[in-house]
Amino acid sequence: MALHHVVQLVTDRISNRSKITRDRYLTRTRAAYGKKTERGRLGCTNLAHAFAAMPDADKLRLKEAERPNLAIVSSYNDMLSAHQPLAAYPALIKQAAFAAGGTAQFAGGVPAMCDGVTQGETGMELSLFSRDVIAMATAIALSHQMYDAAVYLGVCDKIVPGLLIGALSFGHLPAIFVPAGPMSSGISNRDKAQTRQLFAQGKVGRAELLESESQSYHGPGTCTFYGTANSNQMLMEIMGLHLPGAAFVPPNTPLREALTRAAAQRALQLSATGTEFTPLAEVINERAIVNGIVGLLATGGSTNHTLHLVAIAQAAGIAITWDDFSELSAVVPLLARVYPNGGADVNHFHAAGGIGLVIAELLKAGLVHADVKTAAGDGLEHYTQEPYLNEGKLEWRPSASESLDTNVIRPADRPFSPDGGLKLLQGNLGRAMIKVSAVKPQHRIVQAPALVFHNQDDLLMAYQQGMLARDFVAIVRYQGPGANGMPELHKLTPALSVLQDQGFNVALVTDGRMSGASGKVPAAIHVSPEALAGGPLSLVQDGDIVRLDADSGELSILEPADWFERTPVPVDIEPHQTGFGRELFAAARQHASIAEQGAATFQHPDWTVAR
Incomplete structure (x- = not known):
């Protein structure tokens, strides 16, 4: 061919x-x-x-x-x-x-x-x-x-x-x-995910969750x-x-x-x-x-x-x-x-x-x-x-000449989807990636008010207090390589999945990472430039209408009149600078490239990336 x-x-x-x-x-x-x-x-x-x-x-x-x-x-x-x-x-x-x-x-x-x-x-x-x-x-x-x-x-x-x-x-x-x-193989991934969601809802305790995880990772x-x-x-x-x-x-x-x-x-x-x-x-x-x-x-x-x-x-x-x-x-x-x-x-x-x-x-x-x-x-x-x-x-x-289970592998002329699982999003909020292979078509477009968080624990606390039973786009910012090393935010998946299952239109937008286990909730990740570098994500306020459209590739705030007059919200990143070895990585945070250039801490002196 x-x-x-x-x-x-x-x-x-x-x-x-x-x-x-x-x-x-x-x-x-x-x-x-x-x-x-x-x-x-x-x-x-x-x-x-x-x-x-x-x-x-x-x-x-x-x-x-x-x-x-x-x-x-x-x-x-x-x-x-x-x-x-x-x-x-x-x-x-x-x-x-x-x-x-x-x-x-x-x-x-x-x-x-x-x-x-x-x-x-x-x-x-x-x-x-x-x-x-x-x-x-x-x-x-x-x-x-x-x-x-x-x-x-x-x-x-x-x-x-x-x-x-x-x-x-x-x-x-x-x-x-x-x-x-x-x-x-241990317990099914479906059972594991369900137990995680039940724990997020407070319907099972830590002992049940630990037993489920131990049967999966065993x-x-x-x-x-x-x-x-x-x-x-x-x-x-x-x-x-x-x-x-x-x-x-x-x-x-x-x-x-x-x-x-x-x-x-x-x-x-x-x-x-x-x-x-x-x-x-x-x-x-x-x-x-x-x-x-x-x-x-x-x-x-x-x-x-x-x-x-x-x-x-x-x-x-x-x-x-x-x-x-x-x-x-x-x-x-x-x-x-x-x-x-x-x-x-x-x-x-x-x-x-x-x-x-x-x-x-x-x-x-x-x-x-x-x-x-x-x-x-x-x-x-x-x-x-x-x-x-x-x-x-x-x-x-x-190797096998044809799939032995077409629920798992399909031929190229009869695929699960005609396109791949990763897409570029871009707009006035910057550039980001989204994984849509596990996101159902009806969830790939979310237009809703922003709720702004500066760490994932604040979002989870809001969820546990019953404050997130609504349509919203979670903006979790100051999670880029320069701010705190760009951690994965996979801990958010169970809570956001529960809200989606309850019928709410929810999405995540972050300059952090999600993970290799990105799942069914639409997540615009690796937003570049990151908030700490003055990226547009730093200007978003609660209530701003954000549009994430994985079909057209759009990631935008529907601009309020004062959009370009705003100044970034001050944030204290000092707690992420020291302790648990973080002080040893100060130079890495200072010199890391943007996400689209690999968030690398070293590059060739003559290196440029042309779009």
Whole structure:
């Protein structure tokens, strides 16, 4: 199938917009490509330091200049269920690398925090900036010039984007990302959501809520809803950085162990001394980024990636904007319904055909670039296969040729929706993104009086006091990266959902984030410029009529006469500046770019984003 003309148009526009920065990135990175092992550049004293503690057999190999050495960069901790299985991976990777004729060293660990734990708490104000800390920690791990390729162990929200941004700063090295897989399915997502709403209404207590949540999040592996963590795994597949079909294989299974070992062996093959030198800089190009956006849209993925993909692309010298997301969304059909966009979880999605089937459908429809380099070889067709064990040996076969459950995955010619799940909103309140894949058509246009809040707790208090039983647009402002680190406001979802179910027309407008679990209530998020920077959101007053129209893409205040004469309402952000580690992130808040530029705390000196 010929490539869809809009996909080609957007790709060409991104390439033209990015020409200067991409050329500079590739020139800088290609200058570091080598034909020998990286450690061959080190002096003897430097090298002796680097292998002093290694086992004798590994030390002998590291003394040789020809054998490749693999870096392991891990985000393991045992508080995150998704990352707890990673504890066993370094030993497997070292064994596999040695068996393949190379070596592997644990290069470094990166921090990993869980948005599920910090949701609605102070720690959430550090969450977004943790992505850039992870990127910097990754760079430090790779800084020793000892490594010829790297495997990156990570799963969740900011962690995979941070690892990839850091890896791209060492784009001369090949890279493979290694996930842990999802936990087994617990109670249904529908039952979990219902209990949350009952708790918000005061109809069940904390004990009942905790029991429900414990039955949902109950073992090792990734949370099974399709939030940012599982959107990350989809992206690593469609952008060619996993071994094919690796994303949703459960942890602690023979197939998962075989895939982990194979990732190490494949990474060595991709090194400069291997048989198929494929540096990361050649994998992540404009076509791969567009494929990532298309995959996100086709599966109804996380809104957080309207930030993260922008930052990832920048790290490779590529400039994308929300216009690119929105134009692609107009032609990319929604092929999957996974909670919160449906009742199924990712295990059900995987069983119904999974990412391999979705990629095959997108290829048939001409909606993704087939001509890309990947960790599995040239061509995206590699990712229409699934792994299996044949008498204990890892092999691949074609993924399901058609959906095994059309309530979860549909073909491109019979989609759930003719367009994707993310849209650009713009108007006199600024620019924002909205996820509509779970929003019913009758709720996509809300025109109602504004109720202004400066934090989510004030909104929840108003709800608990019975003050929100009406039509309204909640303006939750001073939640941007400069104000308080741009926390997710997912804690608002149950209360707003209850009000919507009671027949009220409600919507959320915020310069904060919602989450990968954005649901059925229309939410204009990431409003740029943020209120603290003097954005129009800072001028809204209670009672102003706000129009959110997800169909036409409008986000406006229906202007009162004194609109442009107002001054921003003073707000005290001091409580968000110190305590719980927040003082350490003062520079991040001061230097973070706007949301549309990824809310990044570091950029190339020559970086500009053209609309």
